[in-house]
Amino acid sequence: MIKRCLSLAFVAFNLSTIGYAQTQTHKSLALELEEVARVATVMVDGDVCQRIMTERALKKLFVVDPEDQWAGSDNFDVNAEPFIQTKKTLMRLAKLRPYPIDCNLWMLFKENPRKIQILIRNQYEMSRFWTWGVLYQDIPPEMAEVLASGKPKTVVGKNDLISVLTPVYNSLGEIVGLVEVVSRAQMNWQENVK
Amino acid sequence: MSFWKSMIFRSGHFMQVLALLPLFSTATHPFSPQDQAVQLEVSSEYSRPDPFGAIVEADLGKNEKRANDGDLNTIQLRAARNGYISFHLTAKLPQDGPYSLSVNFQKESGIQVDLLKTWFHLRRADKKYYPDALIPITNPYKAAIPDSENSIPGQTAQAFWVDVWIPRETAPGVYEGDATLQSGSKRSSLKIQLQVSQAVIPEDDALIVDHNSYGTSWLAQLYPKLSRAQGEAFFRSDAVFGLIHAYHRLFYEHRGAFHQLGYGHAGKVGPEFAPALTGTGREKRIASWELFDRHYAPLLDGSAFAQTRRGARPIPFAYLPINPEWPASFLAWGEPGYEAEFVNVVSEMERHFRAKGWTRTKFEMFFNHKKRYKGFHWDGDETRFPKDDTPFLEFNRLLKKAVPAGSPVQFVYRLDASWRLEDQFKSLAGVVNFWVCSSTILSWLPEQLKSVRQRGDIVWTYSGPPAINEPSSAILENPLRAWMWNTDGYVHWLTVGPSADPWFNSEGEATCLAYPGERFGIAGPIPSIRLKIQRNFLQDISLLKALEKTHSPDFLRSEVSKRVNGTKPGDWWNPRPALANLPPEEWNNPGIEQAVASNRHHYQDWNPQYWQAVHQYILKLAEGSQPQ
Numbered sequence: 001m002i003k004r005c006l007s008l009a010f011v012a013f014n015l016s017t018i019g020y021a022q023t024q025t026h027k028s029l030a031l032e033l034e035e036v037a038r039v040a041t042v043m044v045d046g047d048v049c050q051r052i053m054t055e056r057a058l059k060k061l062f063v064v065d066p067e068d069q070w071a072g073s074d075n076f077d078v079n080a081e082p083f084i085q086t087k088k089t090l091m092r093l094a095k096l097r098p099y100p101i102d103c104n105l106w107m108l109f110k111e112n113p114r115k116i117q118i119l120i121r122n123q124y125e126m127s128r129f130w131t132w133g134v135l136y137q138d139i140p141p142e143m144a145e146v147l148a149s150g151k152p153k154t155v156v157g158k159n160d161l162i163s164v165l166t167p168v169y170n171s172l173g174e175i176v177g178l179v180e181v182v183s184r185a186q187m188n189w190q191e192n193v194k
Numbered sequence: 195m196s197f198w199k200s201m202i203f204r205s206g207h208f209m210q211v212l213a214l215l216p217l218f219s220t221a222t223h224p225f226s227p228q229d230q231a232v233q234l235e236v237s238s239e240y241s242r243p244d245p246f247g248a249i250v251e252a253d254l255g256k257n258e259k260r261a262n263d264g265d266l267n268t269i270q271l272r273a274a275r276n277g278y279i280s281f282h283l284t285a286k287l288p289q290d291g292p293y294s295l296s297v298n299f300q301k302e303s304g305i306q307v308d309l310l311k312t313w314f315h316l317r318r319a320d321k322k323y324y325p326d327a328l329i330p331i332t333n334p335y336k337a338a339i340p341d342s343e344n345s346i347p348g349q350t351a352q353a354f355w356v357d358v359w360i361p362r363e364t365a366p367g368v369y370e371g372d373a374t375l376q377s378g379s380k381r382s383s384l385k386i387q388l389q390v391s392q393a394v395i396p397e398d399d400a401l402i403v404d405h406n407s408y409g410t411s412w413l414a415q416l417y418p419k420l421s422r423a424q425g426e427a428f429f430r431s432d433a434v435f436g437l438i439h440a441y442h443r444l445f446y447e448h449r450g451a452f453h454q455l456g457y458g459h460a461g462k463v464g465p466e467f468a469p470a471l472t473g474t475g476r477e478k479r480i481a482s483w484e485l486f487d488r489h490y491a492p493l494l495d496g497s498a499f500a501q502t503r504r505g506a507r508p509i510p511f512a513y514l515p516i517n518p519e520w521p522a523s524f525l526a527w528g529e530p531g532y533e534a535e536f537v538n539v540v541s542e543m544e545r546h547f548r549a550k551g552w553t554r555t556k557f558e559m560f561f562n563h564k565k566r567y568k569g570f571h572w573d574g575d576e577t578r579f580p581k582d583d584t585p586f587l588e589f590n591r592l593l594k595k596a597v598p599a600g601s602p603v604q605f606v607y608r609l610d611a612s613w614r615l616e617d618q619f620k621s622l623a624g625v626v627n628f629w630v631c632s633s634t635i636l637s638w639l640p641e642q643l644k645s646v647r648q649r650g651d652i653v654w655t656y657s658g659p660p661a662i663n664e665p666s667s668a669i670l671e672n673p674l675r676a677w678m679w680n681t682d683g684y685v686h687w688l689t690v691g692p693s694a695d696p697w698f699n700s701e702g703e704a705t706c707l708a709y710p711g712e713r714f715g716i717a718g719p720i721p722s723i724r725l726k727i728q729r730n731f732l733q734d735i736s737l738l739k740a741l742e743k744t745h746s747p748d749f750l751r752s753e754v755s756k757r758v759n760g761t762k763p764g765d766w767w768n769p770r771p772a773l774a775n776l777p778p779e780e781w782n783n784p785g786i787e788q789a790v791a792s793n794r795h796h797y798q799d800w801n802p803q804y805w806q807a808v809h810q811y812i813l814k815l816a817e818g819s820q821p822q
Binding site: 065067068070071073074075076077078079080083084087088091092117118119120121122123124125133135189190191192193194 | 462527
């Protein structure tokens with residue numbers, strides 16, 4: 001009986017924490033996400049991230065074949081070990097706050113410096129920058145700013161999503177990508193269930 | 195599953211003219227000769243009327259014009275019991291004005307008539323009107339031409355779909371009815387003679403035709419009034435579950451199944467698709483079944499279908515919410531905690547389903563995610579790389595650990611496969627037992643299919659519906675091929691996704707077989723002509739299954755194939771291409787298309803009315819005669 005009561009209390013806690021972000025102002029939410037982003041830059045290993053995509057997939061990614069428009073997608077592939085290692089780090093970072101946060105990994109390409117790809121997404125499937133389904137895209141101005149300055153940037157605006165972009169460094173001190181720490185004031189549980 | 199890989203089979207043109215349904219000896223019957231002012235015309239289910247009184251061009255065979263044989267004023271029908279027979283009626287008025295239409299049989303016959311008004315969709319690409327959505331209406335029905343809602347400049351005709359339902363207990367014999375169009379003092383009538391056969395369409399579906407969908411967000415988009423009325427509570431409201439059940443009912447009534455996938459490519463689960471969880475690691479368990487049971491209980495005990503003509507029956511299949519992020523958090527992937535979380539929760543699910551008696555539905559552990567959507571490191575759907583088999587094996591181990599051997603609850607392991615279908619038939623033998631296959635790839639694997647079916651696995655194929663501008667009978671091609679191949683089912687990958695404006699700016703509706711009824715004051719989906727034609731075909735397939743008691747399946751397939759397009763069953767398969775001997779990582783899409791090109795002519799130039807001859811053949815066979 002005691003166990004049952006405790007578990008009910010746990011459910012109540014979970015439901016309340018899910019709603020926590022919804023009780024915050026954008027400003028206070030942004031401040032908390034910025035703190036997560038600060039830790040992300042420290043914890044996410046850019047060298048490991050650079051090993052996620054397979055060489056073969058990278059070669060096929062930018063090939064334009066008018067007769068096979070899906071060639072890039074069909075050949076998309078990752079190396080399991082660095083992917084899993086990085087994804088777990090991102091998931092742990094998202095647990096720094098008791099409400100839904102996604103930490104998405106965005107990676108640059110040596111082969112195409114004007115493009116960027118989201119390479120790891122997470123369970124709430126939030127991003128204010130990803131065009132759903134695309135393999136890679138032009139670097140948004142906000143990201144370009146972070147890549148140039150090395151300083152995190154908080155982006156607030158459409159869809160009530162709040163994102164903090166923070167750089168990812170490799171062992172040479174190069175910025176190789178970004179983490180997008182994202183949450184929203186009003187969770188949409190049905191969005192992107194597809 | 196994905197659509198493109200089977201598109202090459204759906205070139206959808208016409209073949210040589212085959213024998214038309216004898217009882218519809220022409221495509222149309224004329225209006226009553228007594229009164230030339232208003233006209234009521236009939237056409238076969240495959241001859242879709244347009245808003246100007248003609249038949250849609252795609253439904254005419256080569257060099258075929260709408261026939262008119264002058265004197266006929268009787269609709270002659272012949273049908274099996276426990277099923278529908280259908281036709282189009284077209285009301286034509288010489289000038290704009292009001293009219294009424296009624297279709298009746300003798301009340302004591304028990305025969306029931308459903309009258310549905312046809313919507314003419316203006317297609318963006320060619321600016322032509324195509325009939326498809328069917329709006330249930332009263333019988334008799336009063337309206338005017340032009341239709342105020344459809345807003346078609348110069349409209350002179352309004353089409354209707356007529357479903358005649360013949361209950362199982364109807365005595366064989368001839369039944370009389372009539373269809374009457376009245377406009378002012380002018381009137382046009384058609385007699386209906388329905389020959390009810392002693393044949394009975396079996397209750398069970400011989401071929402599962404599934405209608406797939408994703409999540410529930412589309413319900414808010416398609417039912418904005420209902421959604422707004424419920425506000426933020428919409429997705430937890432009775433209204434949303436009522437809508438979901440209404441979609442299930444619609445497809446069930448049309449002898450099909452309905453699937454809703456409840457999670458995204460990175461593992462986000464819609465709360466209405468899964469029990470709520472609590473805790474982590476060893477303490478992870480189910481906290482609440484509330485939303486899950488409101489969603490699924492009426493579907494799994496069959497009560498959602500109690501008021502249908504087919505009666506209450508549990509749904510045959512349902513996706514589980516299991517994915518790499520649910521019920522176990524991917525954070526523990528590869529660690530003991532992942533197994534603990536998975537086994538705890540899935541075991542609880544098994545116990546819940548067993549306690550509820552939900553033992554007639556097959557619960558699918560199915561992975562829909564693809565690497566390209568960046569959620570996980572392996573492809574759960576349409577696996578291309580051999581290394582990705584490893585997680586499938588791990589999930590099989592976990593499922594076996596969670597579900598006790600001998601459980602009456604049916605958990606099945608589903609895989610949607612294309613590139614590596616042939617390999618995975620072997621590498622995942624005894625692991626996956628429900629295969630949803632690319633028609634294209636399966637087309638060169640007839641022997642492998644036999645082996646897989648012999649070991650008791652379920653096999654479906656997948657593709658998508660034809661657009662409304664294709665011939666009416668194009669909807670039959672994929673299910674027919676699934677039957678010719680002796681598979682268990684076929685799935686349309688998306689069937690509830692209309693264009694942004696399907697009514698006045700249609701993009702073809704190739705992802706929609708059920709339209710939202712809200713603009714017509716209906717809090718649920720309305721059917722389409724394509725769905726109706728598919729249902730009538732599935733009735734025939736069920737009759738064919740029953741005929742296997744007295745005729746060999748090979749004989750039946752030979753006879754059907756001959757009548758469809760003059761082919762033999764072997765012609766429905768592709769020869770094994772050289773490409774199949776290369777590793778699938780080396781294939782590309784043009785190469786696959788080229789690999790099956792040599793056989794494509796078998797699927798081209800089919801006469802739009804082709805199934806009528808097959809239907810008549812099946813009916814005669816079911817009546818015990820030996821048709822030629």
